[in-house]
Every structure is written in C-alpha cells, then in structure tokens.
Amino acid sequence: MxxxxxxxxxxxFIDGQPLIFSPGRxxxxxxxxIAGYIGCRLEDGIPFKQLAQEVLERGxxxxxxxxxxxxxxxxLQGLVNACDPPPSSRPLFIQRISIGGIGFALxxxxxxxxxxxxxxxxxxxxxxxxxxxIYELWQDDGLACLSRNGEPASVMRPAQVGPVIKARIADDxxxxxxxxxxxxxxxxxxxxxxxxxxxxxxxxxxxxxxxxTGQGFAYGGDDITVVNSDxxxxxxxxxxxxxxGGWKLLxxxxxxxxxxPVHVRPDRRRVRFPKPREMADSELVEIGWxxxxxxxxxxxxxxxxxxxxxxxxxxxxxxxxxxxxxxxGALDVMIQAVAAAECRQLHYRQLEDASxxxxxxxxxxxx
Numbered sequence: 160m161x162x163x164x165x166x167x168x169x170x171x172f173i174d175g176q177p178l179i180f181s182p183g184r185x186x187x188x189x190x191x192x193i194a195g196y197i198g199c200r201l202e203d204g205i206p207f208k209q210l211a212q213e214v215l216e217r218g219x220x221x222x223x224x225x226x227x228x229x230x231x232x233x234x235l236q237g238l239v240n241a242c243d244p245p246p247s248s249r250p251l252f253i254q255r256i257s258i259g260g261i262g263f264a265l266x267x268x269x270x271x272x273x274x275x276x277x278x279x280x281x282x283x284x285x286x287x288x289x290x291x292x293i294y295e296l297w298q299d300d301g302l303a304c305l306s307r308n309g310e311p312a313s314v315m316r317p318a319q320v321g322p323v324i325k326a327r328i329a330d331d332x333x334x335x336x337x338x339x340x341x342x343x344x345x346x347x348x349x350x351x352x353x354x355x356x357x358x359x360x361x362x363x364x365x366x367x368x369x370x371x372t373g374q375g376f377a378y379g380g381d382d383i384t385v386v387n388s389d390x391x392x393x394x395x396x397x398x399x400x401x402x403x404g405g406w407k408l409l410x411x412x413x414x415x416x417x418x419x420p421v422h423v424r425p426d427r428r429r430v431r432f433p434k435p436r437e438m439a440d441s442e443l444v445e446i447g448w449x450x451x452x453x454x455x456x457x458x459x460x461x462x463x464x465x466x467x468x469x470x471x472x473x474x475x476x477x478x479x480x481x482x483x484x485x486x487x488g489a490l491d492v493m494i495q496a497v498a499a500a501e502c503r504q505l506h507y508r509q510l511e512d513a514s515x516x517x518x519x520x521x522x523x524x525x526x
C-alpha cells in the first residue's frame with residue numbers, strides 16, 4: 160500500500176522542531192522526531208512495508224503496530240491518504256442503503272469488513288435504491304481503506320470503519336439541499352409526533368433514547384435529526400452508539416448487547432451498536448416535545464417548563480444549516496415549529512423515573 164500526505168498537508172521545521180500543517184484545521188500540530196521523520200517520508204509517497212522497515216532500522220522493535228496506530232490517527236484527521244485505488248476485482252458484497260432521502264452503496268472487498276460493518280446498516284437496506292454516493296472498503300497491510308466516489312482513501316484500524324462510515328454518511332446527508340438544517344438531538348416517535356432529546360456530551364441522550372425504546376417509543380435516531388422546509392423532522396436512524404459505560408445499564412433493553420462486536424470511534428471511545436425493538440417510519444412528523452436533559456445526582460426526577468425561546472436557543476446552538484448560515488426564513492420556520500411543541504427540562508438520576516415522566520407527558524397525562 161502506497162501512502163502519502165493528503166493534498167495541502169506538509170511538514171515544516173521551526174527551531175529544529177517538526178510540525179505538521181493541517182489545511183483543514185488551518186493549524187500547526189506538534190510532532191516528536193520519529194513522527195517528523197515519518198511525515199517527511201510521506202511527503203513524496205512511500206509503501207507501508209518500506210516505511211515499516213525504515214522505522215525498524217531506527218530502533219523501533221514493532222514498527223508495524225506503531226505505524227498502523229499513527230497512520231490511522233493522521234488519516235482520520237485528513238492528513239494522510241492511501242494512493243492505491245480499490246481492488247479491480249468485483250466486490251464480495253454490495254450493500255445498498257437509503258437514509259435521509261439519499262441512496263448509498265457500500266462495496267466490500269474484504270470478508271472481515273463485511274462481517275463487522277454490514278450489520279450496522281442492514282436495517283437501512285433498500286435494494287432498489289439508486290446510489291448517488293459509493294463507498295469502497297478494502298484491507299491492505301493490516302489497515303482498512305475507505306474511499307468515497309473514487310477519492311483518495313482514508314486508512315484506519317478495522318474496528319474504526321463502522322463509526323467512520325456512519326459519520327461520513329451523515330455528512331453527506333447534511334450537505335443535501337433538501338434539508339433546512341440538522342439538529343444535534345435524539346429523535347423518538349410517540350402518538351404520531353417527534354420527541355426530541357437534547358443534552359450536552361455525557362448527559363445521557365443515547366442512554367435515555369435507548370431506554371425509551373424499551374417502553375414503547377419508536378426509535379428515530381440518537382444523535383442527528385434533520386428538518387425540512389415546513390418544520391417537520393426526521394431522525395437519522397443509524398443504530399444507537401452505546402458507549403462502554405452504558406453496556407451494563409442497557410442490557411434489559413438490548414438482550415444481545417453483550418454479544419455484539421466492539422467498534423472504536425475516532426475519539427477512541429469503545430461502542431456497540433444494538434438494534435432497537437421498534438424503528439420509526441422514515442416519514443416526516445411534527446415536533447411534539449422538546450426535552451433538555453439535566454442529569455443530577457440527587458432528588459426525584461422532575462419536568463420543568465422551558466420557554467420556547469430557551470428551547471430554540473438550545474436547538475440552534477449545535478445545529479448545522481445549509482449555505483453560509485441560518486437565513487431568516489429558516490429561523491421563522493424553526494420559531495413556529497418550536498412554538499407548537501411542549502418544551503421541558505428534565506432533571507433526573509434514574510432512567511425508570513425519567514421514562515415514566517416522559518411517557519405521561521407524551522401520552523397527554525398530567526406530568
């Protein structure tokens with residue numbers, strides 16, 4: 160496998176210290192001397208085997224393991240690509256999926272990758288979907304390679320492929336002009352409307368969303384919800400990404416959770432991807448409820464009123480919109496959609512208490 164620094168990436172030395180320039184982040188990143196050497200060798204392109212031999216000659220007893228880790232980290236930051244094209248032979252398996260109104264084709268050239276990654280998207284399969292985006296997956300020198308529409312391939316550890324494809328498919332959807340914006344929110348369906356769950360990282364969005372699917376809510380997505388031009392929403396129904404800290408907690412919801420393979424996100428978090436009991440239809444629905452999580456260590460679970468303006472502020476804080484930014488027309492749509500919803504802050508410690516309150520709220524009981 161031939162490897163090269165990605166376009167625009169370069170190695171510079173300042174006072175003898177090697178640094179790598181990232182064009183995507185417009186930043187200089189620090190490196191140690193061996194990393195600087197590797198970066199310099201990657202500027203003109205070098206086969207993995209040759210690079211491993213040169214690093215071995217410089218005193219590293221197990222250069223291949225170190226290189227695979229380092230190259231994967233750099234590649235997922237957009238700094239390194241594999242120059243080789245996908246295998247010319249027919250793929251072992253082609254998986255056609257549809258999500259967010261877009262068709263994708265995942266072409267697997269390695270059986271081990273198909274066995275690990277394909278189950279994450281099986282519930283989205285649509286054999287008649289016309290693929291506007293094609294991802295090729297193959298392996299070389301112990302690394303997995305991922306190419307989009309013939310672009311230079313990223314390299315990564317095999318356990319990273321599933322989360323990376325999920326993130327890149329989400330990026331493709333968010334760039335599609337049919338959506339007004341994308342919200343960083345979990346999405347569940349109840350009584351024909353959407354329940355949106357907001358929360359800071361670690362607040363428990365995925366855990367609570369998963370728990371509610373065991374209480375009769377239909378799963379729409381645990382992370383991203385897209386909005387169309389009239390304010391209706393659709394969750395991106397990727398399987399929930401359950402971090403290691405939630406595995407034991409969610410065993411009552413997902414019977415097979417402990418047996419599922421472990422994947423590694425780009426942030427190095429270990430996750431499993433279980434399938435919820437009931438998946439929501441891919442139809443657009445009105446926002447019925449907006450819940451901001453406030454996880455606490457003490458006191459009973461409670462729902463507190465949240466002003467529409469506050470709810471809208473939380474929704475827009477991490478939202479992604481088309482174009483240069485949020486236009487007034489899009490803002491007006493969101494104002495109307497939020498005004499029609501019931502907005503609450505949920506303070507809770509126990510999942511059982513939180514889910515009981517939300518069931519009463521969404522079933523139009525006193526909450």
